[in-house]
Amino acid sequence: MNRLVTFGLVLAVVALGWTADHYYGKAVDLRDKYRTAYSTTQLQAATIDDMQARQQSLAALDAKHTKELADAQNQIDALERDVADGLKQLQLHARCPSVSADKSTGTSGPDDGASLGLTDTAERDYYTLRKRIEKARKQIDGLQNYIRQQCLAPQTASH
Secondary structure (H helix, E strand, O other), rough: OHHHHHHHHHHHHHHHHHHHHHHHHHHHHHHHHHHHHHHHHHHHHHHHHHHHHHHHHHHHEEEEEEEHHHHHHHHHHHHHHHHHHOOOOOOOOOOOOOOOOOOOOOOHHHHOOOOOOOOOOHHHHHHHHHHHHHHHHHHHHHHHHHHHHHHOOOOOOOO
16 A cells, blocks of 8 residues: 555656646746737837837928928018018119110110019019929928938937
């Protein structure tokens, strides 16, 4: 009977050892899976933080350039109003129209009845061109800043 009890105890110890080893293996597997998932989660969180920082940077950059463009257009509109109200004058290089020989023998000038200045169409075209030039300049500045800050900037998160 002693042998039977000893054999039963040995068998129970072996079974308990096998069970403990089985659950230890599962615990190690779960720990490894947890570490992998945690590492992935940390990387994803860092990527999200980087993306949010870039979005905020882009929003600030866009707001800055949108404001600069609006300010430039307001300045051109103010110039247009000031010229229309007579507060400012446009300076331009022009030639006086030549007077034909049968009109007069004197020199032509502003007193000859030909008014100097831009026609209404030319004046509108002038302001349109100024607005378009300023808009293009601001768009180019914005794109250059975007390229410098977003495309050429060092990557903060490891991808």
